Amino acid sequence: MSDCSERCDTTLRDGIVQAERGISSPEGLKWTLYRKMLQIRRVEESLLQLFTRGILFGTVHTCIGQEPCGVGVTQALEPATDVVWSNHRGHGHYLAFTGDLQGLISEILGKASGACGGIGGSQHLHNRNIYTNGILGGTLPCAAGCAFAEKFKKTGGIVTVFFGDGAFGEGVVYETFNVASLWGLPILFVLEDNGYAQSTPKALEHAGEISRRAESFNIPITRLEADHAVSVWQTASGIVREIRRNQRPQLLALQTYRLAPHSKGDDNRDPQELEAHWAADPLKRHRQELAAEDAPRLEQLEQEVGEEIQRCIDFAINDKPMETAHFLKYVDQG
Ligand SMILES: Cc1ncc(C[n+]2csc(CCOP(=O)(O)OP(=O)(O)O)c2C)c(N)n1
Numbered sequence: 001m002s003d004c005s006e007r008c009d010t011t012l013r014d015g016i017v018q019a020e021r022g023i024s025s026p027e028g029l030k031w032t033l034y035r036k037m038l039q040i041r042r043v044e045e046s047l048l049q050l051f052t053r054g055i056l057f058g059t060v061h062t063c064i065g066q067e068p069c070g071v072g073v074t075q076a077l078e079p080a081t082d083v084v085w086s087n088h089r090g091h092g093h094y095l096a097f098t099g100d101l102q103g104l105i106s107e108i109l110g111k112a113s114g115a116c117g118g119i120g121g122s123q124h125l126h127n128r129n130i131y132t133n134g135i136l137g138g139t140l141p142c143a144a145g146c147a148f149a150e151k152f153k154k155t156g157g158i159v160t161v162f163f164g165d166g167a168f169g170e171g172v173v174y175e176t177f178n179v180a181s182l183w184g185l186p187i188l189f190v191l192e193d194n195g196y197a198q199s200t201p202k203a204l205e206h207a208g209e210i211s212r213r214a215e216s217f218n219i220p221i222t223r224l225e226a227d228h229a230v231s232v233w234q235t236a237s238g239i240v241r242e243i244r245r246n247q248r249p250q251l252l253a254l255q256t257y258r259l260a261p262h263s264k265g266d267d268n269r270d271p272q273e274l275e276a277h278w279a280a281d282p283l284k285r286h287r288q289e290l291a292a293e294d295a296p297r298l299e300q301l302e303q304e305v306g307e308e309i310q311r312c313i314d315f316a317i318n319d320k321p322m323e324t325a326h327f328l329k330y331v332d333q334g
Pocket residue numbers: 088089134135136137163164165166167168194196197198262
């Protein structure tokens with residue numbers, strides 16, 4: 001994978017430079033955040049199309065509608081030193097944090113140029129300081145371990161872990177809250193509460209207000225409607241500063257909504273409910289604000305985003321498939 005990691009690092013640096021450019025002014029930031037959200041939306045729409053065309057296999061969980069969460073929170077982090085853990089719905093977190101478009105698309109298509117050489121796929125993304133895994137709740141203790149390491153090594157880095165409302169059904173979440181609070185770990189728990197775990201509405205699964213459960217572990221909670229990437233960034237920035245300073249965990253509970261099916265075609269939600277949420281699509285709202293500011297700039301941005309994605313898809317489709325030989329060394333040959 002040496003070629004791949006070289007290329008990924010270059011893309012990662014490009015992503016960081018772009019992010020730094022965007023943050024130089026609040027106005028620039030709004031454009032940067034929109035570019036990231038749009039890139040995520042268009043990539044995931046393309047993935048669904050590739051699946052329909054039989055070019056893409058396996059599972060794909062999109063974050064369509066939830067983009068302000070990953071984009072706003074990761075913009076508040078230090079891309080070089082902080083660590084991110086994400087779950088089965090991790091494409092957006094990965095793209096927003098790394099900017100590694102080619103690595104993501106190739107990875108999901110199972111190609112050698114993927115971030116993990118194509119072997120990890122949609123749910124097992126890794127690039128330097130970001131890790132994703134589909135085991136619900138299982139990422140939280142891993143994130144706590146990383147946070148312990150950052151604290152122990154005095155790197156100044158903090159760890160962010162994204163998880164959904166469904167993960168609150170896993171006991172390991174509470175064990176992690178306990179240890180994180182007891183040991184004073186620099187960790188930001190980000191709950192993306194979209195009201196459903198696959199096809200189960202939250203009210204059928206959880207008693208009480210789930211985010212309040214962190215209170216009994218002495219973990220401060222901030223609740224926010226994640227309908228605008230700028231407000232998510234603003235809130236997350238304040239929390240990140242506090243965690244860096246006092247080396248204590250916090251929970252950011254984001255209210256959000258998944259506009260697309262859980263995975264690909266599996267959706268049993270009320271069509272009227274869906275329609276109402278599509279009307280409040282945070283990407284559309286953000287776009288309207290920018291269109292009023294500078295329509296030609298917006299048009300150019302959208303064209304660039306679309307072309308870049310198409311180039312990466314074409315490259316991935318023509319790339320060689322993942323090479324499995326080097327992984328077989330871990331297989332017991334006896
Ligand atoms: C330990 C475990 N149990 C079951 C699953 C199957 N599963 C995948 S996603 C999901 C629902 C997740 O809901 P939530 O945490 O709210 O995240 P969302 O999909 O809404 O983003 C389930 C049950 C899993 N991946 N891991």
